[in-house]
Amino acid sequence: MNDRVPVVVFIGQPNCGKSTLFNAIAGFRAQTSNFPGTTVCHAHSEVVWKEKVYSIVDLPGTYSLIPQEPQEKVALTHIFQEKPDLIVNVIDASLLCRSLELTVELLELEYPMVVVLNMMDLAEKKGMKIEAEALEKKLGVPVIKTVATRGQGTRDLMDWVERVLAERRMPRHLRYSGEVESRIKQLTEILPSDFPVIANPRFTAIRAIEAEMLAVDNFFLENNPEFKRGLDRIRREISALREAPAYEVLAAERHHLALKIFEDCCRVSHARVSGLEKLDNFIMHPVLGLFLLLLIFAGMFYLIFRVGSPLEAWLLKPWEALRLGIQERFEQNLLAGLLVGLVQGVGGGVAIVFPYFIPLLLMMGFLEDIGYLARAGFLMDAFMHRLGLHGKSVPLFILGFGCNVPAIMATRILESRRDRIITALLIPFIPCAARTTIILALVAFLLGPWWALGFYLLNLVVVAVLSSILTRIFKYSSPGLILEIPSLKWPSLKNILQKTYLNLKEFVRFAWPILIAGSVLLSLLSYLNFDRLVNTVLSPFVSGMLGLPPGLGLTLVFGFLRKELSLLMMFQALGVGYEQLLSVISRAQLLTFVTFVNFFIPCLSTLAILWKELGRRIALVSVGLNLSVAVLVSWLVRLAFAIF
Amino acid sequence: MFGHRKNQAERQLIAGRVCSLLEIPQGQKFRILEIKGGPGLHRRLLSLGFHRGDLVALDGEALLGGPILVKNLNSDTRIALGRGIARKILVEPVDDNER
Numbered sequence: 001m002n003d004r005v006p007v008v009v010f011i012g013q014p015n016c017g018k019s020t021l022f023n024a025i026a027g028f029r030a031q032t033s034n035f036p037g038t039t040v041c042h043a044h045s046e047v048v049w050k051e052k053v054y055s056i057v058d059l060p061g062t063y064s065l066i067p068q069e070p071q072e073k074v075a076l077t078h079i080f081q082e083k084p085d086l087i088v089n090v091i092d093a094s095l096l097c098r099s100l101e102l103t104v105e106l107l108e109l110e111y112p113m114v115v116v117l118n119m120m121d122l123a124e125k126k127g128m129k130i131e132a133e134a135l136e137k138k139l140g141v142p143v144i145k146t147v148a149t150r151g152q153g154t155r156d157l158m159d160w161v162e163r164v165l166a167e168r169r170m171p172r173h174l175r176y177s178g179e180v181e182s183r184i185k186q187l188t189e190i191l192p193s194d195f196p197v198i199a200n201p202r203f204t205a206i207r208a209i210e211a212e213m214l215a216v217d218n219f220f221l222e223n224n225p226e227f228k229r230g231l232d233r234i235r236r237e238i239s240a241l242r243e244a245p246a247y248e249v250l251a252a253e254r255h256h257l258a259l260k261i262f263e264d265c266c267r268v269s270h271a272r273v274s275g276l277e278k279l280d281n282f283i284m285h286p287v288l289g290l291f292l293l294l295l296i297f298a299g300m301f302y303l304i305f306r307v308g309s310p311l312e313a314w315l316l317k318p319w320e321a322l323r324l325g326i327q328e329r330f331e332q333n334l335l336a337g338l339l340v341g342l343v344q345g346v347g348g349g350v351a352i353v354f355p356y357f358i359p360l361l362l363m364m365g366f367l368e369d370i371g372y373l374a375r376a377g378f379l380m381d382a383f384m385h386r387l388g389l390h391g392k393s394v395p396l397f398i399l400g401f402g403c404n405v406p407a408i409m410a411t412r413i414l415e416s417r418r419d420r421i422i423t424a425l426l427i428p429f430i431p432c433a434a435r436t437t438i439i440l441a442l443v444a445f446l447l448g449p450w451w452a453l454g455f456y457l458l459n460l461v462v463v464a465v466l467s468s469i470l471t472r473i474f475k476y477s478s479p480g481l482i483l484e485i486p487s488l489k490w491p492s493l494k495n496i497l498q499k500t501y502l503n504l505k506e507f508v509r510f511a512w513p514i515l516i517a518g519s520v521l522l523s524l525l526s527y528l529n530f531d532r533l534v535n536t537v538l539s540p541f542v543s544g545m546l547g548l549p550p551g552l553g554l555t556l557v558f559g560f561l562r563k564e565l566s567l568l569m570m571f572q573a574l575g576v577g578y579e580q581l582l583s584v585i586s587r588a589q590l591l592t593f594v595t596f597v598n599f600f601i602p603c604l605s606t607l608a609i610l611w612k613e614l615g616r617r618i619a620l621v622s623v624g625l626n627l628s629v630a631v632l633v634s635w636l637v638r639l640a641f642a643i644f
Numbered sequence: 645m646f647g648h649r650k651n652q653a654e655r656q657l658i659a660g661r662v663c664s665l666l667e668i669p670q671g672q673k674f675r676i677l678e679i680k681g682g683p684g685l686h687r688r689l690l691s692l693g694f695h696r697g698d699l700v701a702l703d704g705e706a707l708l709g710g711p712i713l714v715k716n717l718n719s720d721t722r723i724a725l726g727r728g729i730a731r732k733i734l735v736e737p738v739d740d741n742e743r
């Protein structure tokens with residue numbers, strides 16, 4: 001038979017658990033979080049089930065088949081242009097009524113389809129009794145109940161996937177009311193033969209009536225005046241039926257179909273108020289909520305410091321000993337230099353990065369999964385408006401604390417390009433886990449936690465000031481906030497651990513080798529005396545302007561690869577161990593250095609993603625902006641120390 | 645029978661009290677009458693499951709002219725709306741016994 005790998009796409013409204021389900025089936029590889037708009041580009045994976053291979057695609061969530069946000073367009077391109085073999089429509093069962101509107105739309109495609117009722121645990125808690133058989137009968141497609149976080153129902157789902165694909169079962173669309181249906185039919189009859197048909201003529205006609213802009217250009221319409229007149233007339237007639245714009249009439253038709261199905265298949269007994277809802281009232285409280293927000297971030301910072309700092313001291317010891325041992329054993333030769341570089345690279349990863357990196361990832365995972373990101377956006381919206389942005393950027397900034405790269409990708413959830421550019425330019429100023437490491441490992445460890453907290457605040461002030469400057473330059477009133485607030489969900493420990501593991505794996509695979517290689521390379525360069533050259537060239541700036549030891553020049557160059565690298569190399573360049581650092585440079589110098597490293601040029605991967613997402617120009621602007629801010633702010637820090 | 649008539653009378657009493665989402669008190673039920681503003685906003689709200697005729701309630705407000713939190717009682721979803729947008733959504737009060 002056909003030996004092409006069948007393509008199975010997961011499609012559904014944002015935050016219904018598509019990626020979690022995908023992970024449960026394909027192994028953990030997609031990011032998940034309790035925030036609508038987590039997935040912004042598709043992920044796919046080949047899965048073997050009962051000796052057959054399937055290509056499973058996880059798409060960004062989409063509220064309807066009329067795309068409005070960039071990530072929704074990704075989803076739609078996928079189902080319209082690369083026609084899948086099977087659609088798996090994932091539904092958040094606790095929001096069944098609304099989700100069915102998309103299901104009705106998907107049925108109109110008349111592609112083979114199965115419906116997944118995910119989050120059955122939450123639906124049951126809400127007192128919803130959903131009769132799957134009744135739903136199957138109404139929709140004409142198999143309905144499978146799952147709880148993706150626990151992996152329940154995934155086998156069932158794969159069995160049905162296999163069956164529906166084998167039987168090539170096509171569903172039928174549901175009928176709108178007669179007067180609307182007949183108008184749609186009229187339009188299908190006058191569709192020009194060269195009109196690009198999506199799925200089937202009826203679906204194409206509906207799309208044409210609803211769309212703000214047709215998929216075909218004006219040229220096409222001019223050449224088909226009859227069609228254009230027909231379309232206009234049908235829109236007018238549909239609109240007259242209900243005294244509403246045609247697109248609303250069609251949406252209302254689907255809404256009523258969905259409502260009818262919902263009422264026939266689901267009974268809701270009265271649910272009691274859960275503990276989470278009480279917690280939610282507190283989180284969303286206009287005053288207490290803001291306090292809580294501050295408390296959460298201060299607490300997170302404190303905890304990471306409390307965990308990381310003793311761990312760091314303890315982990316550093318053996319590597320320090322090893323380094324000293326090597327330096328004693330060998331004379332100043334190349335081998336010793338390289339070995340020391342290696343030890344510092346490996347040890348730096350283990351002892352400096354991990355103690356802070358892992359707790360930060362765990363806590364971010366918790367905040368994401370419980371659903372705090374959208375809520376922070378809600379609470380901070382007014383504040384963000386003063387800075388010229390709106391609350392939807394807040395979750396992105398929070399993501400940026402973990403790593404800037406996914407945060408910049410996630411700017412796709414912003415509707416306006418202007419907001420997207422400004423947010424993406426600001427994200428590199430958010431101290432990511434790597435930079436938090438520098439701040440904690442250097443500033444907090446050597447100068448005390450209050451200095452580090454102060455530094456963090458300074459960092460946020462810089463972001464705020466920059467934001468209001470940037471938004472003044474790109475003037476344009478930003479559209480108001482529209483953001484779905486998902487229900488709070490108890491995070492599952494397993495999911496958080498898996499997420500942390502996924503991020504850690506990335507770090508070990510990509511960042512750590514760079515750290516080690518960078519360290520070794522520095523040893524080599526200093527053995528060849530090449531470092532002197534670079535340091536001399538940079539010295540007017542490094543020592544003249546910033547007042548730092550000229551030996552730090554080269555470390556800055558490397559900081560471009562990874563910010564942690566500058567930190568590790570600092571010890572190497574100054575030729576001291578960790579604890580003795582303050583004997584070589586002063587407090588002011590340390591802070592000036594950290595400030596500069598923190599702000600200057602986004603790291604290589606951030607730059608690459610900026611380039612890819614927003615183009616070369618924005619990437620270059622970002623470099624320029626970061627450099628100038630780094631120079632200015634670190635110079636100010638130096639000045640402040642000189643004065644006070 | 646009697647209750648029904650009272651309902652009718654009351655509804656007429658409050659029928660004139662059309663206001664925007666910005667002006668409603670917390671916790672009471674309202675019905676969406678109209679969404680002003682361009683088709684862009686209208687379409688977006690439709691796809692988020694906010695239709696004309698849906699019952700909504702104000703669920704919270706952020707400080708300092710921040711967004712409001714609107715709950716759709718039909719679909720049990722909540723969205724945060726900036727004030728400029730909330731102003732464009734007209735609602736009328738609904739009797740508590742109505743679903």
Ligand SMILES: Nc1nc2c(ncn2[C@@H]2O[C@H](COP(=O)(O)OP(=O)(O)OP(=O)(O)O)[C@@H](O)[C@H]2O)c(=O)[nH]1
Nearest residue numbers: 015016017018019020033037038039061119147148
């Ligand atoms: N209680 C419960 N939580 C779930 C279930 N499935 C997913 N979740 C949680 O729901 C949240 C959203 O899951 P995702 O898989 O990121 O949702 P998505 O559909 O991929 O969302 P987008 O990519 O934003 O469209 C996560 O916090 C999951 O842990 C479930 O069956 N039960």
Ligand SMILES: [Mg+2]
Nearest residue numbers: 018019038039
């Ligand atoms: Mg997803």
